Amino acid sequence: MLKEAIYHRPKNNFAYAYDEETLHIRLQTKKEDLDLVELVYGDPYDWNQDLGGWQVTFKEMIKTGSDELYDYWFVEVSPEFRRLRYGFKLSKNDYIQYYTEKGYFDELQTDDVAYYFCFPFLNKADVFNAPNWVKDTVWYQIFPERFANGDPSIDPPNSLPWGSTEPTPTNFFGGDFEGVIQNLDYLVNLGITGIYFTPIFKATSNHKYDTIDYMEIDPQFGDKETFKRLVDLCHQKGIKVMLDAVFNHSGYYSPFFQDVVTNGEKSKYKDWFHIRSLPVETDPVPNYDTFAFTYMMPKLNTENPDVKNYLLDVGRYWIEEFNIDGWRLDVANEVDHQFWREFRIAIKTLKPEAYILGEIWHDSMPWLQGDQFDAVMNYPFTTAVLNFFAKSTINVTEFTNSLSNVLHSYPNNVNEVAFNLLDSHDTPRILTIADKNKEKVKLLYLFQMSFIGTPCIYYGDEIGMTGEQDPGCRKCMEWDIEKQDLDLFAHVQKLLTLRKKYPEFGNGGDFTLIKAEDSTNFLIYAKTSNERTIYFVINNSEETITTDHSFAKSPSNLTNLWTEKSLGELPTEVSLSPYSFLIYLEER
Numbered sequence: 001m002l003k004e005a006i007y008h009r010p011k012n013n014f015a016y017a018y019d020e021e022t023l024h025i026r027l028q029t030k031k032e033d034l035d036l037v038e039l040v041y042g043d044p045y046d047w048n049q050d051l052g053g054w055q056v057t058f059k060e061m062i063k064t065g066s067d068e069l070y071d072y073w074f075v076e077v078s079p080e081f082r083r084l085r086y087g088f089k090l091s092k093n094d095y096i097q098y099y100t101e102k103g104y105f106d107e108l109q110t111d112d113v114a115y116y117f118c119f120p121f122l123n124k125a126d127v128f129n130a131p132n133w134v135k136d137t138v139w140y141q142i143f144p145e146r147f148a149n150g151d152p153s154i155d156p157p158n159s160l161p162w163g164s165t166e167p168t169p170t171n172f173f174g175g176d177f178e179g180v181i182q183n184l185d186y187l188v189n190l191g192i193t194g195i196y197f198t199p200i201f202k203a204t205s206n207h208k209y210d211t212i213d214y215m216e217i218d219p220q221f222g223d224k225e226t227f228k229r230l231v232d233l234c235h236q237k238g239i240k241v242m243l244d245a246v247f248n249h250s251g252y253y254s255p256f257f258q259d260v261v262t263n264g265e266k267s268k269y270k271d272w273f274h275i276r277s278l279p280v281e282t283d284p285v286p287n288y289d290t291f292a293f294t295y296m297m298p299k300l301n302t303e304n305p306d307v308k309n310y311l312l313d314v315g316r317y318w319i320e321e322f323n324i325d326g327w328r329l330d331v332a333n334e335v336d337h338q339f340w341r342e343f344r345i346a347i348k349t350l351k352p353e354a355y356i357l358g359e360i361w362h363d364s365m366p367w368l369q370g371d372q373f374d375a376v377m378n379y380p381f382t383t384a385v386l387n388f389f390a391k392s393t394i395n396v397t398e399f400t401n402s403l404s405n406v407l408h409s410y411p412n413n414v415n416e417v418a419f420n421l422l423d424s425h426d427t428p429r430i431l432t433i434a435d436k437n438k439e440k441v442k443l444l445y446l447f448q449m450s451f452i453g454t455p456c457i458y459y460g461d462e463i464g465m466t467g468e469q470d471p472g473c474r475k476c477m478e479w480d481i482e483k484q485d486l487d488l489f490a491h492v493q494k495l496l497t498l499r500k501k502y503p504e505f506g507n508g509g510d511f512t513l514i515k516a517e518d519s520t521n522f523l524i525y526a527k528t529s530n531e532r533t534i535y536f537v538i539n540n541s542e543e544t545i546t547t548d549h550s551f552a553k554s555p556s557n558l559t560n561l562w563t564e565k566s567l568g569e570l571p572t573e574v575s576l577s578p579y580s581f582l583i584y585l586e587e588r
Contacts, residue, residue, distance in 0.1 A: 001092045005030035005070065006099060008088070010117040012365050016411045017127045018076070023119060024412060027061065027073040027088055027099075034092050037061040037073045041086035044113045053110035058089065065404035065513065072408045082122035085113045130374035130417040131353045135507040137194040137240060138449075138496055139456035140187055143425050144197055144221050145172065145206045147459055147477050148179025156220045163476035167467075172206055173476050177222040177230045183479075184237055190462060190489070191496030194240040194454075196328055198425055200227070203251050207425070207474075209244075209330065210251030210296050214314040224322075231322050242326035242355060243318060247311050247343075248334050249290065249297040257298050272307050273298050291331060302339040311339075312346045319350050326355030332367065332376075333360045340372040357419055368414050378418040378453060380406045385422065388521075389444045389540055390434040396516040396523050396540070407452065407511065416507045418453035422461070425474055429458065429467040436466065439579035442491050443540060446581055449495040450527060450536055452511055462492045498561060502585070504529045514551045524551050534561065535584040539576035546575050552586055559585040 007028040008014050014026045027037055042056040061073040077084070087100040089108075098105045100115045109115045149155070149162055155174035162173055180195075187195070199208035202216045217227055231241050250257060256269040264270070264278045274289035281287045282295040291297035301307055318324050327347065332340070340358075347354050358364065358373040367373045384402035387394045394402075407415055422430045422444055434440040441461075448455045460477050464485030467473035478484055499505040509527030514535070516523055521540040524547075526533050535552060539545045549555040558567045561583040576582065 001090060001095060001097060002030040002033055003097075003104060005033065006090070008099070008117065010101075010119055012369065013408065013410050013414075015117070015119055016413075017122050018411070018413055020122070020124050020127055021078050021082075023077050023079065023084060023122065025061075025075050025077065025086065026064075026408065028070045028408075029073065029090070031066050031069055031071050033071070034090055036089075036091040037063075038089040038091075039075045039077065039086055040089050040098065040108065040116075041077060041079075041084055043079065043081055043083060044085045044118070054085075054113055056108070056110065061088075065408060067401040067405040067408075068398075072404065079119075079122070084119040085116040086119070087116045126370065128368075128370040128411060128413050130413065131355050133240065133353065134355050134374070134417040134454050136500075137454050138192055138499065139194040139196050139242075139419070139454060140190075140192040141196045141198070141421070141424060141456055141458045142180065143175075143207070143459065143474055144177070144180070144200055145175040145208075146474050147175050148183050148479065149174040149176060150178025150180070150182045151176050151222065154220060154222060163478070167471040167474045167476070169471050170206070172220070174220065175476070176220060177226045181226075181230050181233060184233055184239070187239065188237050190493050191500065192457070193238055194242065194325075195234060196242045196456060197244060199244045199246055199330075201246075204253055205251075205296075209246050209291075210253070211246050212251050212253050212255070214311070215317060228322050231324060235323070240325040240355075242328055242357065243324050244330055245315065245327045246330045247300065247302065247314075247339075248331035249299045252296040252298060254298075271304050272301055274301055299334070302335050308339060308342065312343060315343055315347055316350055319347065319354060325351075325353075326357060328357045328359065328377075329373070330359050332358035332373070333362070333364075337366070337372065340367065344372055355417070363409065365410065368410060375414065375417040375419050375454075378406070378420045380409070381418070381420050381451070381453070382422060385444060385447055386430070386433055389440050389447065390430060392521075392540075395518040396521045397518050400513050400516050400523075403451075404513075412452075415452045416454075419456060420448055420451060420453040421456045421458070422448055423458050423473065424456075425458070426470060427473060428469050429465060429473050430461055431464055432466045432468060432472075437579070438464065438485070438488060440540075441488065443538060443579060443581060445492050445495055446536070446538070446583075449499050450505055450534075452507060454507075457492065462489050464488050494562075498583070502532070502534060502561075504532055504534050509534065520545050522547070526551075531588055533586045535582075535586065537576065537582040537584070539578065539580050542578045544575055544577050546573050548573050552584065554586060557586055559587075561585050 016024055018024045039059045040056050046055045059075055061075040063071055064074040065072050090097045098108055101117045102115045156172045159172045159174040200217055200221055201211050202213040202218045203210045234241050256272050259269045260267040261280045277287050286295040289299040356374045358367055358376045360376045361379045364376040388399035431441050467475050504527045509529045512526045514524040522545050523538045526535050
């Protein structure tokens with residue numbers, strides 16, 4: 001028993017309130033080291049000296065996954081009086097240890113609860129509560145300048161004909177809100193239930209991450225009346241709307257920053273930014289903090305009370321006036337935690353069911369403790385699925401190790417609303433990453449739609465658009481049906497239909513790895529609820545693979561979800577062609 005590898009802490013992703021009555025507890029141990037782990041727990045005030053002191057209960061923990069180094073164990077308990085002291089009984093062959101906050105013991109200690117880990121009280125206010133609707137939402141990311149041009153009369157000067165040339169960092173094609181409105185039925189037909197817009201506020205660039213005025217829509221997209229009509233129509237069609245908040249930095253031509261450029265030390269806004277010296281200089285390196293080293297994006301000082309109040313007003317304004325459903329927070333990790341705490345209070349006071357999503361590319365637990373964000377963009381998921389399905393740079397064991405690490409990095413109720421993307425305006429498109437292998441892209445979508453979290457499709461991917469790194473990934477949406485990949489569209493559409501029809505397909509089922517073969521990159525996993533199990537069988541290789549149906553508890557009771565055919569007595573073996581899949585439904 002390698003004690004150095006055993007880890008628990010009574011907080012964060014290792015011990016948390018899943019709801020108002022239920023605690024989830026996890027333990028990390030060395031991979032394949034222990035035979036059995038049991039939770040030893042009880043109410044800290046439940047004493048009976050005649051029966052040996054503190055009264056405890058034992059409950060077996062289940063192994064929910066492994067990565068390269070560790071096994072992860074899980075148990076769910078509902079303490080009667082919402083308080084708990086607990087430890088772990090660890091078994092390896094005939095060797096038993098009791099792991100507590102005070103270390104390891106050969107015998108169970110019942111003379112003092114101070115030995116044990118403590119969950120003092122399950123307070124309702126401490127339960128992580130993300131909006132329930134997010135769990136069932138499939139997002140569609142729209143880069144407004146490139147989705148559709150519905151009103152040429154408001155095109156920016158020197159706009160180019162739609163799709164007439166490749167995108168550059170500076171060209172414009174006239175995408176606008178009217179274009180989105182005209183194509184909402186396309187999104188409904190696909191099965192989309194949420195739109196994430198990259199920035200729509202007044203700015204000089206085509207991407208709008210260099211905000212000039214947070215209270216005004218960029219005129220190339222339309223006016224506020226048009227945007228309100230867009231949001232209302234989305235809601236009528238069952239589509240939520242999330243906007244992009246760029247609060248880490250403004251644009252160089254923001255009136256606040258321009259006041260500093262013009263007036264220097266006399267500017268009342270000089271403390272709105274992180275300026276190291278005055279006057280303002282942009283070359284060779286800006287003498288003020290920026291996003292990266294981009295002089296066009298000066299970093300805002302969110303610790304300044306005036307800046308804070310202004311940005312909180314922005315967050316409230318677009319909810320109060322336009323009833324948007326969420327905020328995606330750009331470069332969220334570079335903004336101070338206190339600002340995000342106050343931002344959450346401001347937004348949730350207005351609209352408790354608003355979704356607050358942070359852009360963070362690394363371990364995000366400090367932002368996901370119920371006082372700041374509801375979720376983050378799940379880039380570790382993105383990296384794992386792209387490396388396995390699109391690039392074929394890792395084998396199935398490395399892939400499942402990565403997934404296990406992703407799932408055990410956060411509480412389950414955080415994972416259920418994680419924003420699972422495959423690509424975006426910041427990355428090459430998935431068909432390009434997959435070297436234009438459409439069958440690989442189909443597997444990517446299958447896995448994305450059947451994993452835990454809320455999936456997002458980048459506009460145009462569903463019809464086979466390609467594109468390298470920015471600006472190549474920001475092409476004009478292809479609306480010529482003759483140039484659209486309708487087979488890929490139908491594939492994504494069917495996946496979204498299945499996800500909506502069967503809760504287990506998405507967040508209504510627990511994810512379980514059943515089989516993973518490195519030699520063939522063959523993968524079987526299940527999504528299980530009390531009512532049914534859905535099995536996913538994937539051949540992510542260039543070879544035909546033959547398998548049996550021993551993974552199912554009741555093979556004769558399976559239905560092929562893709563063909564909707566009841567299988568009855570299955571053949572002993574089934575073949576999967578290269579980069580193909582099977583989906584089976586097993587009813588209880």
